[in-house]
Amino acid sequence: MLFGLKNAGATYQRLVNRIFARQIGRNMKVYMDDMLTKSITAEKHSEDLKETFDVLRRYRMKLNPSKCVFGEPSRRFLGFQVHQRGIEVNPEKIKALEEMASPKTLKDVQRLTGCLASLNRFIAKSTDKCAPFFRAIKKGKWLKWSEECETAFQKLKEYLGRAPILSKPVVRETLYLYLSVTEVATSSVLIRLEEGVQRPVYYTSKALLPAETRYSPAAKVALALITAARKLRPYFQAHAIEVYTDCPLKLIL
Incomplete structure (x- = not known):
């Protein structure tokens, strides 16, 4: 494929999706030229690798040995x-965030929020935690780095220093979704039970639009459920999910 074409990446992704269609979602993940063959046991890994190499050989795809790691x-x-x-x-x-100095310019804050956006799935109520940063750059203009921003910044550093491990659901097990709403955001956490212990699977959070901040508490909870269902669609399709909230959703369903 020619370099420089705007649709090159999307076209190549569709190609590898078709090539590895029988493995994706079962024992393989593919994103562009990054491929990961995963197995439950070491014994099964040899079989999965053989299947992967058979497909590569069939389509005459070559790997760079220096970029391959096995087992x-x-x-x-x-x-x-x-x-x-x-x-x-x-x-x-995490190390880069811990060593990051307190932002002093608009670009510094934008760099911080961009970095945190990639970690949202690990951060409980991430929008609430980051709200002071967004207020500091309201409407794309730099206001000031307040004490509230500095406190939130240090708390996020501390939180990410012990960020949770996101657990892997077992096929067809029941998952549990907890919803939360505040004045500025809706949040949720998807949980699985492992030997009686709750393990997080995914955190979601969304800032409320000005019109949404005027919703009733029940409507905000319904919005939180809709937002979570869209974000966590693959989990909703593959698992039974119990929803927990402090508001009776039956009133508006």
Whole structure:
């Protein structure tokens, strides 16, 4: 494929999706030229690798040996640390945030919020935690870095230093969705039970639009459910999900 074409990336992604269609979602993840063959056991891994190489050979695709790693219990993939227990934040991102000085300009705050956006799935009520930063750059203009911003910044550093591991759901197990609403955002956390212990699977959060801030509490909870269902669609399609909230949703359903 020619370099420089605007649709090159999307076209190539569709191509690899078709090539590995029988494996994606079962024992493989593919994003552009990043491929990950995953297995439940070491014994099964040899079979999965053979299946992958058979497909590569069939379509005459070649790999760069210097960029291949085999038999790893944990590996960085698309910016996340993936292992048997689940998904962790990339340690390099955490280190960069911990060493980041307090923002002093508009671009500094935008860089901070951009970095945090990639970690939203690990942060409970991320929009609420980041609200002071957005107020500091309201309407794309730099206002000031207040004490409230500095406090929120330091608390986020502390939180991400012990960020949770996102657990991997078991096929067809029941998951639990907890909803929360505040004056500025809707949030949710998808939970699974492992030996009686609650493990987070995914956190979501969305800032309320000006019109949405005037919704009734019940309407905000309904909005939180709709937002979570759209964001977590693959989980809703593959699992039974129980929804928990402090508001009786039956009143508006």
